[in-house]
Amino acid sequence: MQRLRAVFEKCGRAKYISHLDLNRCMLRTFRRSKLPIWYTEGFNPHPYYSFPLALSLGFESSCEIIDFNITDDNMTHEEIQNRLNEVMPEGMRIVSISEQVRKITAITKAEYSFSLVSEDSTEIYDAVMELLAEPEILVEKRTKKGVKTIDISGDVEIVSCELTSGSVDMVIRLPAGTQTNYNPMLFIDALKKVSAIPFETAKIRRIGIFCGDGKRFH
């Protein structure tokens, strides 16, 4: 049996597929591909696959991960990739397939890119800088136990922040994985509170998943 990890894109209209729907969607994709995917052996056998990180509805991604097992040891990664890509929905494409090396608990951070769109982008840029200079960035996070206020100032890692004529284009890293998961909307909502002028958030995309040692998970 091959224990495999696929990295796939979820772009364009596919960003409107919710995480719950993605589950069903991949089940059908595997069935259409007729790949010898491994089924669980319980009372109600079902194909085994899992997603280590959920993606918010409306976000694009170039690095979604799905783990699954293939019972045929002789099948090449390339063949598996091709057969899946033939039957994937529009906007979704397998980028690479490899063996499952690291455990999913190794994931600690995820990187997101997005644009803050406004005619007055300089103002937005200033607001971003102002926010980052604050000693603490308090946001309200919904958890299973209710809403709690947390300080994310130590957790937001700015990778880049560029001012263009109509937008501020940012790349940030946030905690991700089995322990803590911060959504980039937390940061954006905090910015909305301090920004004097309104802006729209566009093109939110997950572009990287990282481990504690700073290396890419995928």
Add this chain to the structure above:
Amino acid sequence: MQENIKTKIEKHLLEVQKPSRYIGGEVGSIMKDKSKVDVRFAFCFPDTYDIGMSHLGMKILYSLTNQRENYWCERCFAPSEDFEKIMRENDIPLYALESLDPVKNFDFIGFTLQYELCYTNILNMLDLAGIPILAKQRTEKLTQIVVAGGPCVCNPEPLADFFDIFIIGEGEEVNLELIDLYLEMKKQGANRREFLRRASQIEGIYVPEFYGPVYNPNGTILRIETEKGVPETVRKRIIDDMDSVYYPENFVVPFTEIVHDRASVEVLRGCIRGCRFCQAGFIYRPFREKSVEKIYKQTKNLCENTGYDEVSLISLSTSDHSDIDPMLNKLIDYTVDEKINLSLPSLRVDNFSESLVEKIKKVRKSGLTFAPEAGTQRLRDVINKNVTEEEIMNACRVAFEGGYTSVKLYFMMGLPTETDEDIVGIAELAQRIVDLFYSMENRPKGKSVQVSVSCATFVPKPFTPFQFEPQDTRAEIDRKQKLLLSSVKSKKIRVSYHDSNISMLEAVLAKGDRRLCKVIYRAWEMGCKFDSWSEYFDFEKWLEAFEECGVNPEFYANRRIDYDEILPWDILDYLVDKKFFIRENMTAHKEKTTPNCRERCSGCGVNKKVGRECFCKD
């Protein structure tokens, strides 16, 4: 234009529930190059995506039309309230899901009429599309032809003002004939009226503007006037051979969960039973089956192409297929191997055998549903259900022995000749099933039984022997519902029933004439939509609309119709003779049954019109 709509939609899509319903791009959806397409058809379902995407007819006609390279059929559904608000606020017109182009630019806007309570949604969708709601206000040019098909067009009169064309019967052939004619006449530069004249000559095409009823002072119809040269009655179209008729090899597979989220394979059309309340049992005659081989191939094709892990067999009564045993054997072998769930709705109690329960046990673990329809044998004979209490009890025994502990029973209330004894009989029958369970030595151990009684209100429908019957008044139905509730003594029996107001409106819209067009229009103007959804249904508004338009709903719902009265749907010929319905109505009142078509031909007239016997004589 396209970019425009897509951008506008995407700005707001994350503000609404289940956004993937509004953006297309599903696996199996068919994209074409607009520049190579001659005719564009928007197939509209007048309810939300979740419901409409479950409809088999749409899947068939969508794929069938798209088989033709130069025709492009796209899907369109009613937006939910949250998205409709966004559409109206941002000038997003109703658009089709494949191209995201506005449907107002399409050649055909086709609605399927599956139930009467969706009529206001049709008006709302036309309005959202920016298409004039009244047919007579539409352009003289040859474009924007608004058509409808489906079971409710068997009495299309309440919608006559809103449609250019009704397509009567099965659409697999006539739809393409209609589009072919359109293309031919478009090339010739014909106008709308010229096209409608020619279209009215096609069998199965009913153009309402060429027909006009004249009423008696008492409100009944005196005669129906027709324009010169159009057929006096329009005969429904049927497909001759179920094995050679087109069936899709692929479905559009939605991302979001829909009501029936599975592959579905039609196994037969029509019904041999002749239950006197059942419209489907008459309007889909004659009975025609697909061969086991065909059913198997289509099941396999669909499962492979869609990736669905569940398949459902579709028909009015699957166990009436003459090869049911070999069919199930073959399908179960395939589905078990491929780890696919097979679901078998529409089984009857009278041929619910141990071998059948053994088979379905392999595929289904939830409860079983039976439809005795009435609580006493006398009333079951009146409605010609042809099911005995012994058969019901036997089916339940077999089910309990097979390990099932819950059964659901469908009944109707307000049936012709019904007395309080029949209502109490429903509770008593349910109680005897509970008692049966506890009397069985080999019942499932350590479990309690659950009998669910679901009680609908009888709605008299066109093209049935009960089309002449009055519906019980709402007060009477409410009283009977209370009687039923107080007759149930066991906690093992759960009773649910329908809102009697909804059933009354359904009866009015089912049996109405053209005077209802303005009522529907007014109700829609007052904000009525999604009338089949209890959270939206506003009966007060409907009553107000009736009042304002001077139309008495009781005239349609609660009046007994004379056998010789001209009915609004008499212009349509569904192959079954009106004389047969009259004969069956009289037999019902004599509390006598009529055998099923396979046992003995009851002379409904279909065989004569089709030109062959429905069943081979042995």
